[in-house]
Amino acid sequence: MIIEKPKIKVENLDLYYGSFQALKKVTISIEEKKITSIIGPSGCGKSTLLRVFNRMNDLVEGIRIEGLVEIDGENIYAKDTNMVALRKKVGMVFQRPNPFPLSIYDNVIYGPRVHGERNRKKLDEIVEKSLRAVLLFDELKDKLDRSALSLSLESQQRLCISRLLAVQPDVILLDEPCSALDPMATLKIEELLQVLKNDYTILIVTHNMQQAARASDNTFYMLLGEMxxxxxxxxxxxxxxxxxxxxxxxxxxG
Amino acid sequence: MINEGIRATFDQELKELSDQVMAMGITVMEMIKKSMNAFNKSDEKLAQEVIKLDDRVDKYNQDIETKCVQLLATQQPMAKDLRIIASTMRIISDIERMGDYMVDVTKFARRLMGKPKLASAGDVPKMAELVEKMLQETLDAISKKDLELITKVVEDDENVDAALRNMFDTAMLEIEKRPLSAREAIYQLFMARYLERVADHITNVCERVYYMETGELKELHV
Known part of the structure; x- marks a missing residue:
């Protein structure tokens, strides 16, 4: 598929865990402000590929990567890559919601605070904007000091997305974001993604074929590390x- | 790693669906045959049987459609499975129309019963034979997934169209020469016209079969 101005460009990507090759000559361009789903059976390398984009794989011992990965035309595996900036730009949401055991408010401002924001008024603004983006603000505006763990799983997942939006990313990676949610909550998160794609480039790894069909613009099928x-x-x-x-x-x- | 058994139940249901479509098509073939026998032999009883067979076609239509909707709801079919079910829904409505047209053909055959045969009376069964063969080949193409045969059937539709044009000319001449047999000539022409419509619906079915197999939706009729 030809994509004119890709947000992300991957060329001939090989990834090894020790002697095991998890990705084989993967070449793919990801369209900006679209939802791209990555599907494939367990172990096909889809989560590995997702983790390439924010260099989460770097944390795995014995990993080796060859090939080109560019975001906005910049090689994210260049020697001088600023990892903090990269992970700010490319946010990630996981299978199970993982809010910090802090208040709702502190969850959302965690990132901006780490990045040095101290101004209370600014932080309040960020909380409102981020929670509004995930359609939680009206429901939670009077309960911001409550523990994030008191929320339903769906709201926790929304909160995790808003926590990520608070640091103003460009790209959102979602690894099976609905697998811990019930069907209604799943559909609501999918609706949220449709709203978010106006502003963000979204990649979603999913086992749920109907979800990929419903929620994504482009689909990428992987098998045994290959596209x-x-x-x-x-x-x-x-x-x-x-x-x-x-x-x-x-x-x-099978 | 391909495991044929994973969707065994669904595969069985798809097979039953296809068997039912076949049975529905065969019923229409039977209608064509019986209708022409009724016409040739002026057999009122056979004509009645054709009209009864249409009830069976309508029943197939309802049953198959219901089954398709059930499969869509319960199996969430994708790719070819989805194309099979979506195409089947269209195919059965075309076959259902063929049945209706055969009832129309038969009704005109009844009106002609007991009347003297025109010289051109043999043209109608000849055309019906062409149409029946097209339907037979379409059903064969479905079961053998034979796209060449599909193309051939669509080409055969030209012959049916040509036959209708000829019969039109013949009828005009007949009416001009013997105005008293105008009624018979017109009835006969109507039979031909409805048979030609049956052939058109057969080509629609062919287009759906083509889509089912290739995923490409295109006008095969040129």
């Missing part, structure tokens, strides 16, 4: 070009 197919979601789910994609999305691949 098998990448295309507009409606095409991939109605008329996949590769037999292996067909087998996977119709549930005939």
């Amino acid at each position: 098998i197919e990448y295309g507009p979601t409606e095409q991939v789910f109605t008329n996949p070009k590769d037999k292996r994609t067909e087998d996977y999305i119709t549930g005939r691949f």
Whole structure:
């Protein structure tokens, strides 16, 4: 698939955990302000690929990466890459909501505070803006001092997204963000993503095929560390070009 | 790593769906055959049977549509599975129309019963034979997933169209020469016209089969 001005560009990416090659010559361009879903069976490398974009994999011992990964035209694996700036720019949301055991307010301002913001008025503004973006502000504005852990799982996941928005990222990575949520909460998070994509480039790893079909603009199918197919979601789910994609999305691949 | 058994239940249901579409198509073929026998032999009883068969076609239509909706709701089909079910819903409505047209053909055959046959009376069964063959080949193409056969059927529609044009000319001449047999000529022309419509619906089915197999929605009719 040809993407004119990609937000993220990956070329011939090989990734090894020791002697195991987890990603093989992956080449993909991610469209700006669109939702791209990465699907594939367990162990296909989709979470590994997601973690390439904020260099979370760097924390794994024995990891080796070859190839090019650019965000906004900048090689994020260059020697002089500012990791703090990169992780600010590329935020991540995980399977299980992971709010800090702090108040709702302190959760949201955690990032800005780490980045040096001290002005109370500014911080208040950030909290309102970030919680509004995830449609939680009206519900929580009088309860900001309550523990974040008292919220429902769905609200906790929203809070985690707002915590990430507070540091003004460009790219949001979501690794199975709804797998701990019930179906209604899942749909609500998906709706939220549709709103967020006006401002952010979103990548989502999901096992839920219906979620990829419903919520994403482009779909990327991976198998054994390789890219098998990448295309507009409606095409991939109605008329996949590769037999292996067909087998996977119709549930005939075990 | 391909495990054929993973969706065994769903695969079985898709197979049953396809079997039912076949049975529905075969019923319409039976209608064509019986209708022409009724016409040739002026057999009122056979004509009645054709009209009864249409009830069976309508029942298939309802049952298959219901099944399709159930499968959409319960199996969340994707890719080819989705195309099969979506196409089936369109195909059965085309076959249902074919049944309706065969009832119309038969009604005109009944009106002609007991009347002297026109010289051109043999043209109608000849055309029906072409149409029946098109339907037979379409059903074969569905079961064998044979796209070449699909293309051939669509081309055959040209012959049906040509036959209708000829029959139109013949009817005009007939009416001009023997105005007293105008009624018979017009009835016969109507039969031909409805048969030609059946062939059009067959080409619609062909387009759906093509889509089902390739994912490409295109006008095969040129």
